[in-house]
Amino acid sequence: MPLEPESDAPVSEQPSRYLELIERLKKAGASEAAAVDYDKHGMDVDVVVTPQALHDVARLLKSEHFALEAGLGVDRQPELEVLYLFKPYGAGPRVKLRVRTDRDSATLPTLSNVFGGTDWYEREINDMFGITFTDHPHPRPLILPHYTNFHPLRKDFHGAPIVVPDDTVEIPEVDVQEAMKRGQAEGRRDDFFLNLGPQHPSTHGVLRILLHVEGETVLGGRCHLGYSHRGTEKLAEKKQYVQFLPYTDRMDYLSPLNYNWGYAKLLERAAGVESTPRAEAIRLIMAELGRVASHLVWLGTYLLDLGAITPFLYCFEDREQILTFFERVSGQRMMTSYIVFGGVRNDVYPEFVKEISEFVKFERKRLLEYETLVIENEIFLMRTQGVGKISKEQALEFGVGGPVLRGSGIAYDARKDEPYCDLYNELDWKVESDARGDCFARSHVRMNEIVQSLNLIEQALSKLEEGPVRAKVPRIFKVAEGEYYSVTEGPRGVIGWYLVADGSSNPYRLKVRVPSYANLQVVEQLIPGTRVADVISILGSLDVVIPEIDR
Amino acid sequence: MPDVLHNNSLIVFLILTAGVAAVVGLFVALTIFLGPKKPNEIKDAPFESGFVSKTDATQPFPIKYYLVAILFVVFDIEVAFLYPWAVSFREIGAIGLTSMVVFIAILAVGLYYAVKKRVLEWK
């Protein structure tokens, strides 16, 4: 069943502020460009381009400071479609760029020479849909093993045996091969290749970075992913909308609630349901607690990466309290599945308000300690200042999110700029940012964000009014045909859910835009010329969660 | 304690070295008997984060390490000269003092030169 793009209102009824942009896009070569209802679909402008015009349109977007948010493939049957989502981090429309190719040739030009960040997205699309991107700089599987010969997200794929060849030795990337050859030809034997991970204490999960090292100096490195790939996006197509909720917990084990919220928001947007005021306040409190917990884990593990062991135990002690709240509220410490379609699963326990406000007071005191003992420590400053600088341009090109983005001086926060919860507008808080762009800036932003989150929690507690915690929702429901996008701000950045619905009770295609994906991708740009110790420091400062990337 | 032990550090050193090496060797030998021996291919491969190493790890150190080593030798020998001087400092008087100040000054100038030449810039 081929899916048609949603019908648009006549141009005259479209919001006038995007008309100019649409005109410019058309001038640059877009074959179709139309405004979309943001409230209903979560997207502002829908652009269709031909493969030939793709670069020109993308260049236009780049010149207007649009950031790449995600890239995804959709099997439109019979055609294959690739979507690139863009958003200027600040005021401006959310734009999706659609480009199609037919099933048999399945070839498109790469966009990675305009937006470097599409590199990984295109490689993943190549794995999942079998679309070849011409002139791609690193044509190598990203998620799937290199010996697979099927494309799981195509609709005509119904499972295939994985045949592991006896000789699973992978072929290194072109640039690695070249570097090896060059080294041999020049007779230089100082340099070598070092596998950092997957079994390594500091890769935060099962990430493998193939480093090209000369002594202590890193000449370059490439990330290898896919060690904890679970095929969540394919699973989603086989599950009903409500059944999929528990899977959202398992994307990012440090902030399950933020993922719950994003998915609930997506369904609410698609079904046109509003959650109740009490539920919104509880959601906010729980999600912010999740953010605090996640940032605390970051602080502990980052210091662990830098060689200090003690802060880790203090941070986990604090986090333990938060997990206990989660357990008392939802019955689960980590995989909460608490924020559900239409509200929250159950009401909080009676002492909730008292206990949380006590915790907030306690945590403020602890933060002061961390600030003076850890963040102001001379060695910490030496290890973080000036290390791993991400420029504004890089941040936009790779679409990094969260504290990594704000640590590069762009004060974009989906909570403020695209409020998915009205309370964020009502409460008094500010978006933290730091223009320095280095590891220290990111650390600084995260530390301040914990304080802001505590502010939010404290104020939201007073807004907790009596009432139902879940709106009336159908147990099994169908989403009307169309495409929907929802954005929430997770601890690591924008969590985006892109849903293509075909009117049935299962998603036709569900893509999750995970923040760590873009945040980690930028690491390949940052490490050449640094030292092995810096790689660890940079990796830690990006606060990536690998299972989230692999999904 | 007999004088031979007090004043002849070489003998003490040799005897102790032999003794300690024997004790340590005994311990290592003991674990060879006590510990299990179940070698397999993966266990016996060098650890590289779970990957089979593509390149050999026994290779020469980068040149900058040799620079540090040479600097160390230079300074260490100079320091070795300073020790007897320090012991006899009281006896040798003003001449000893001035000559050693000159000596240390040369040492300092050498260090300054090395720093300025960016030999010690550890990149």
Place this chain on the structure above:
Amino acid sequence: MSLPEILLRLVLAFGIVVTFVALNALFLVWLERKVSAVIQNRMGPMEVGPIGLLQTMADALKLLGKEMITPTSVDRIAFLLAPIIAFLPAPLLVAAIPIAEGVGASDLNVGAIYLFAIANIAFLGILMAGWSSNNKYSLLGAMRAVAQNVSYEIPMLLAVLTVILMAGSLKLSDVVAAQSPVPFIVFQPIAFVIYLICGVAESNRTPFDLPEAESELVAGYHTEFTGMRFALFFLAEYTQVFVLSAIITLFFLGGWNGPFLPGWLWFFLKTYVMIFIVMWLRWTYPRLRSDQLMNFNWRVLLPLAILNLLISTVLYRGGL
């Protein structure tokens, strides 16, 4: 003295030294775990023996029964010898440290030089371990270890030189005697700080634990070592901490000089306070980076040490 008598004394002294090294290292491991536990707001080992005192003993016994893996691609001779050579200096150093007036395995007339000469043998073991493992992490660890230890040796020796200058002897008991009633730390505070920093750097402990940086190099130079071989590196490190603290006690804190209490008690008291400070450092600070470590040494510590030596020479000559 007859030959059998000499031999008997030798064996006795040797036995005491080796037993002390082993027990002291086990105790220090326990102490480190307790100190870290206190700093980190937890209990530490509690199960084996009273307040977990026998825990490290149990661990050592366990390591005795562990498989010693020798990877196929290692340089066998160097790999075999490395832990032994790394451990070797530990008892040799302890043997040369007097703990009170006339008490000690030996009191050499060139004690100071002997200590610093022997201490350097350990780096040879580390270098052999890292290089022979045929493991890139080990190799990086060995590179770091050599560069670090070699560099920090010089300011360390220059710092001690000021003490030797004031004592006028290389014999450790003379150095201690010269510090009665005022210990040298009062006259040489800068030398003391330089020595402490270099000493911690030489014993490869945080914030200078680059050669075995767990979060970067997995376990650095001893990644491939298992069982008793690993234990030897471990014991060597703790003995090195003891020796470092004992040397500071002898050279800067007045050794066994002190009122009321017997000399040996003063000695151990001061030494263990120093050990505690070294442990405290480890559980407080993050790790430096290799270039910062090297630059700090060559640009800050070494000029400072030379300056300190010059000034104290002139001052001392001027009648101090």
